[in-house]
Amino acid sequence: MIVKSSEKLKKLGTEIFTALGASRDRSSFVASTLVESSLTGHDSHGVVYFVRYSDRIRKGFIDVNADPVKVKETEASALIDGRWGFGQITAMRSVELAVEKARRSVVGAVGAFRCNHIGRLGYYTSWIAKQGFIGMMFANVGHPSVSVYHGLGRVFGTNPFSASVPVKDSDPFLLDYATSVVAEGKVSIARSKHEKIPENWIRDKFGNKTDDPNAMLEGGWLLPFGEHKGYCLQLLVELLGGILTGSRSGLDPENEPPSPNGVFSIAIDPGGFRDRSEFASETRTILKKVRCTPNEPGARILVPGDPEWETREERLRCGIPIPEDSWQQIVQLSRELGIDPEYYS
Amino acid sequence: MIVKSSEKLKKLGTEIFTALGASRDRSSFVASTLVESSLTGHDSHGVVYFVRYSDRIRKGFIDVNADPVKVKETEASALIDGRWGFGQITAMRSVELAVEKARRSVVGAVGAFRCNHIGRLGYYTSWIAKQGFIGMMFANVGHPSVSVYHGLGRVFGTNPFSASVPVKDSDPFLLDYATSVVAEGKVSIARSKHEKIPENWIRDKFGNKTDDPNAMLEGGWLLPFGEHKGYCLQLLVELLGGILTGSRSGLDPENEPPSPNGVFSIAIDPGGFRDRSEFASETRTILKKVRCTPNEPGARILVPGDPEWETREERLRCGIPIPEDSWQQIVQLSRELGIDPEYYS
Numbered sequence: 001m002i003v004k005s006s007e008k009l010k011k012l013g014t015e016i017f018t019a020l021g022a023s024r025d026r027s028s029f030v031a032s033t034l035v036e037s038s039l040t041g042h043d044s045h046g047v048v049y050f051v052r053y054s055d056r057i058r059k060g061f062i063d064v065n066a067d068p069v070k071v072k073e074t075e076a077s078a079l080i081d082g083r084w085g086f087g088q089i090t091a092m093r094s095v096e097l098a099v100e101k102a103r104r105s106v107v108g109a110v111g112a113f114r115c116n117h118i119g120r121l122g123y124y125t126s127w128i129a130k131q132g133f134i135g136m137m138f139a140n141v142g143h144p145s146v147s148v149y150h151g152l153g154r155v156f157g158t159n160p161f162s163a164s165v166p167v168k169d170s171d172p173f174l175l176d177y178a179t180s181v182v183a184e185g186k187v188s189i190a191r192s193k194h195e196k197i198p199e200n201w202i203r204d205k206f207g208n209k210t211d212d213p214n215a216m217l218e219g220g221w222l223l224p225f226g227e228h229k230g231y232c233l234q235l236l237v238e239l240l241g242g243i244l245t246g247s248r249s250g251l252d253p254e255n256e257p258p259s260p261n262g263v264f265s266i267a268i269d270p271g272g273f274r275d276r277s278e279f280a281s282e283t284r285t286i287l288k289k290v291r292c293t294p295n296e297p298g299a300r301i302l303v304p305g306d307p308e309w310e311t312r313e314e315r316l317r318c319g320i321p322i323p324e325d326s327w328q329q330i331v332q333l334s335r336e337l338g339i340d341p342e343y344y345s
Numbered sequence: 346m347i348v349k350s351s352e353k354l355k356k357l358g359t360e361i362f363t364a365l366g367a368s369r370d371r372s373s374f375v376a377s378t379l380v381e382s383s384l385t386g387h388d389s390h391g392v393v394y395f396v397r398y399s400d401r402i403r404k405g406f407i408d409v410n411a412d413p414v415k416v417k418e419t420e421a422s423a424l425i426d427g428r429w430g431f432g433q434i435t436a437m438r439s440v441e442l443a444v445e446k447a448r449r450s451v452v453g454a455v456g457a458f459r460c461n462h463i464g465r466l467g468y469y470t471s472w473i474a475k476q477g478f479i480g481m482m483f484a485n486v487g488h489p490s491v492s493v494y495h496g497l498g499r500v501f502g503t504n505p506f507s508a509s510v511p512v513k514d515s516d517p518f519l520l521d522y523a524t525s526v527v528a529e530g531k532v533s534i535a536r537s538k539h540e541k542i543p544e545n546w547i548r549d550k551f552g553n554k555t556d557d558p559n560a561m562l563e564g565g566w567l568l569p570f571g572e573h574k575g576y577c578l579q580l581l582v583e584l585l586g587g588i589l590t591g592s593r594s595g596l597d598p599e600n601e602p603p604s605p606n607g608v609f610s611i612a613i614d615p616g617g618f619r620d621r622s623e624f625a626s627e628t629r630t631i632l633k634k635v636r637c638t639p640n641e642p643g644a645r646i647l648v649p650g651d652p653e654w655e656t657r658e659e660r661l662r663c664g665i666p667i668p669e670d671s672w673q674q675i676v677q678l679s680r681e682l683g684i685d686p687e688y689y690s
Contacts, residue, residue, distance in 0.1 A: 076421045077451035077617040106422035107611070109452040111618045134585070148635055150644035155635065165584050173584065175577040207641060226571025232520035232649045233578075235635070239510050239518065240479070243627050244618050251634050266452070266611070272422040273456045273589050282588050289596050290493055290500065290580070296552060299495035304577045 002327040003319040004345060010035045012334065012344035013050050019337035020057045022064035022086070030088045037120040038320045041311035044185020045120040047322060051329045053086075053117075061257035062086060062116050068093045076105035079245070080112040084257065087118035091137075091263055095124045098267035099131050106272030111245035112263040121162035122176030122308065124265065129164035129172030132276060134268040136163045140242030142260040144250040146180040146222040149231035152207045154221045156250035157259075158183055159237035164305075166270070167287060168280040174305030179234035180222040187213045187222070192323065240264040347672040348664040349690060355380045357679065357689035358395050364682040365402045367409035367431070375433045382465040383665045386656035389530020390465040392667060396674045398431075398462075399682075406602035407431060407461050413438045421450035424590070425457040432463035432606055436482075440469045443612035444476050451617030456590035457608040466507035467521030467653065469610065474509035474517030477621060479613040481508045485587030487605040489595040491525040491567040494576035497552045499566045501595035502604075503528055504582035509650075511615070512632060513625040519650030524579035525567040532558045532567070537668065585609040 013031025018024050030053070038046030056062045066085030070078050078097050082090030094110045101108025118124075121137045128135025141157020148155050158178035165173040177183075181201050190197045191213035204210045205219030216222070224231040242249045247262025270279040287303045295301045315321075322330075334341040358376025363369050375398070383391030401407045411430030415423050423442050427435035439455045446453025463469075466482045473480025486502020493500050503523035510518040522528075526546050535542045536558040549555045550564030561567070569576040587594045592607025615624040632648045640646050660666075667675075679686040 072618065074451050074617060079618045105450060105452075106419050107450075107452050107454040109613055109617070134589070148638055148646060150641050150646050151635075151638040152641060153639055155638055163581050165581075173580070175581055177574050177577065225574045229522050229570050230574065232522065235518070235632075235649060236508050236510070236520055238631065239628055243631060244479070244613075244615055244624060246619050249631060251631060268454055270589055272419060272454070273417065273424045274591050279589060283584055286583065286588060286594060286596060287580075290496075293493055293496040293500055294498055296495050296497060301493060301495050304580060 001321040002324060003321050004327075005319050006035050006039050006316060008344040009038070009047055009320060012330070012339070012341060013047065015339045015344075016050050016054060016334060016337060017057075017064065019339060020054055020064060022057075026064065026086060026089060029092070030086050033088045033119050033123050035320070036123055038322075039312045039315045040120070040122070040308035041315075042120050042122075042308075044183050044189070047320070047330065048326050049117075049119065051326075051333050054333055056116065056258065068112065070097075076101050076108050078110045080110060082112050082115035084114050084116060087116040087261055090115045091118035091124050091261075091265075092127075094263055094265045095128050095135065095137070095267065098135075098265045099128055099133055102133050102267035102269045106269045108267045110265045112265075113245045113247045115247070115261045115263055116257060117259040118261045118263060120176065121160050122164065122174050125162040125164035125176065126172050126174050126305075128265075128267050129166045129174070132166050132270070132280070134163070134165050134270060136266040137161070138237045138240040138264045140238045140240075140247060140250065140262045142242065142248035142250060142252060142262070143255070143258060145184055146224060146234065146250075147203065148234070149224055149228050152203075154250075156234055156238050158222065159234050159241065159250075161233060161237055165283055166280045168277065168284045170284055171305055171309040173283065173287065173303065174308055176304075176308070177225075179224055179230055179237055181225045181230075182222070184216070184222060187216045191216075192325070346666040347669060348666050349672075350664050351380050351384050351661060353689040354383070354392055354665060357675070357684070357686065358392065360684045360689075361395050361399060361679060361682060362402075362409065364684060365399055365409060367402075371409065371431060371434060374437070375431050378433045378464050378468050380665070381468055383667075384657045384660045385465070385467070385653035386660075387465050387467075387653075388667075389528050389534070392665070392675065393671050394462075394464065396671075396678050399678055401461065401603065413457065415442075421446050421453050423455045425455060427457050427460035429459050429461060429602065432461040435460045436463035436469050436606075436608055436610075437472075439608055439610045440473050440480065440482070440612065443480075443610045444473055444478055447478050447612035447614045451614045453612045455610045457610075458590045458592045460592070460606045460608055461602060462604040463606045463608060465521065466505050467509065467519050470507040470509035470521065471517050471519050471650075473610075473612050474511045474519070477511050477615070477625070479508070479510050479615060481611040482506070483582045483585040483609045485583045485585075485592060485595065485607045487587065487593035487595055487597060487607070488600070488603060490529055491569060491579065491595075492548065493579070494569055494573050497548075499595075501579055501583050503567065504579050504586065504595075506578060506582055510628055511625045513622065513629045515629055516650055516654040518628065518632065518648065519653055521649075521653070522570075524569055524575055524582055526570045526575075527567070529561070529567060532561045536562075537670070
């Protein structure tokens with residue numbers, strides 16, 4: 001593992017995307033969302049994307065200076081065309097709009113299509129919560145890797161769902177996960193460490209149980225989490241994120257651009273229902289009580305968001321660990337672009 | 346098993362609640378929601394509640410003629426005081442209002458507190474979908490029976506979540522489930538049949554794995570579904586259904602009334618994002634394709650709602666099966682109220 005500071009990584013990412021033609025502002029924002037994923041422990045959505053996005057920019061899938069535009073709007077809702085710019089820019093515009101609308105109408109709903117990969121959903125929903133609103137986001141991934149319940153073969157993407165709730169004087173409650181048992185990145189990590197995986201993560205190409213992470217590369221697929229219950233959520237995300245916004249479904253035979261997202265966001269003002277401060281403070285009390293529930297021997301009770309915010313604290317202090325080969329890819333990319341990666345180390 | 350027709354059961358339920366003082370309209374509506382649960386195969390939320398609600402009415406927990414009132418309102422949102430009337434009446438008023446608001450504002454959000462047990466959430470969300478809107482409902486149950494992830498002991502109720510989406514010329518997509526592995530009713534059914542249960546359903550009072558459904562009566566608890574992912578959803582339902590609406594949390598030491606629900610409903614007009622008919626028709630296409638995905642040997646691929654709508658067809662045709670002892674309780678209750686149960690058989 002190489003360890004790098006988040007500040008330096010943000011600067012390096014900014015230089016990379018700027019060198020590829022994006023404005024400095026856009027580059028800096030996209031880089032900071034990726035570093036934020038690494039900071040919160042979601043390495044699969046973190047700085048490894050410096051390289052993947054660069055590849056997509058070079059292939060013409062990401063139009064680095066495209067700005068999202070509203071194509072439909074009411075007091076409480078909007079539909080946004082992301083115009084194949086950075087997914088992050090469109091997702092951020094979506095939640096800003098959702099909050100603006102919730103500020104006026106208590107609730108705001110915003111859909112977005114023609115988004116590239118938007119990264120980690122929790123970035124946007126926790127931003128909503130930090131404005132004092134409740135946030136939800138459903139994002140379909142038009143690149144299939146997960147089967148349906150009782151099905152064989154890849155049907156939908158990892159279709160993540162996220163929700164975040166403001167907590168008084170504290171980091172927000174943050175639910176943020178793929179509707180597959182695990183994100184695809186966890187299988188890759190096990191593969192690179194030559195480790196076995198639990199048998200409920202994936203199936204091989206014949207539909208057999210397997211603990212071999214290589215099976216995923218050889219035509220295998222991820223399973224939806226929580227049997228039929230997670231599967232229902234996987235499908236709901238497809239309908240809201242994908243179909244409602246007019247985005248590409250996992251079922252579509254198209255495969256370019258490589259990882260389009262359809263994004264549906266909701267913001268809710270707690271003040272429409274009760275005193276905002278009381279709500280955030282009662283939420284804090286509930287979460288504290290949950291953390292103090294008697295625990296199974298050897299296990300710790302966390303509430304949604306705890307792992308992220310704790311990892312963030314630690315990585316801000318001690319730096320972000322990056323696997324050697326991922327760092328080498330970033331170094332190589334930087335050199336190709338005439339950027340000295342050592343300067344950011 | 347005793348088998349009864351849904352029409353006769355509706356009439357019997359109406360007579361029962363009317364005899365207990367509810368207006369005929371209210372009685373008929375509540376009875377029909379319970380019979381609808383039985384029709385769709387959710388027997389745990391069905392006609393067995395004729396007896397349980399009657400008991401709660403007699404104990405003064407349900408004020409049979411109380412009407413819900415709005416206590417807060419904007420164009421797109423409302424908060425409703427259920428005034429401890431029938432939970433069904435308040436839940437129905439909530440979704441009617443949510444749809445009214447979504448009709449004007451594309452999205453509508455309605456919270457409700459002081460609700461008694463509202464029954465099966467899918468009744469309300471699928472009603473929303475039948476109006477052409479997307480529905481979501483989060484209901485906390487202020488009566489703890491489920492542990493938190495890695496925790497010991499009962500902390501929250503079964504905290505159900507439901508979502509429904511209109512499908513062109515077809516029954517709606519319907520996600521409708523407890524955030525515990527199973528509803529408490531499934532454990533009771535295994536108990537009454539002297540059957541073992543899977544080891545991932547409950548823990549005994551010491552926190553040990555068990556396949557004995559009796560352990561639930563002896564201080565055991567249900568587990569949240571899908572490990573930490575279902576647990577996150579369980580907590581989200583508590584925050585939206587319970588805390589946001591100002592309802593009793595599962596963590597509150599109060600235990601009367603016995604099964605209060607806090608209810609948060611959202612309705613979304615697909616027309617705010619794309620052509621309504623196209624949306625419903627594309628949803629139909631996606632669901633059809635999912636059903637035709639290659640399946641695991643011996644398994645059938647269903648989409649959310651299929652089990653409910655298929656069971657409903659069958660039970661409309663062949664009648665609703667009711668366990669002997671449950672029917673005897675209904676018979677006894679009817680006789681106490683001077684109603685001839687044979688007349689409805």
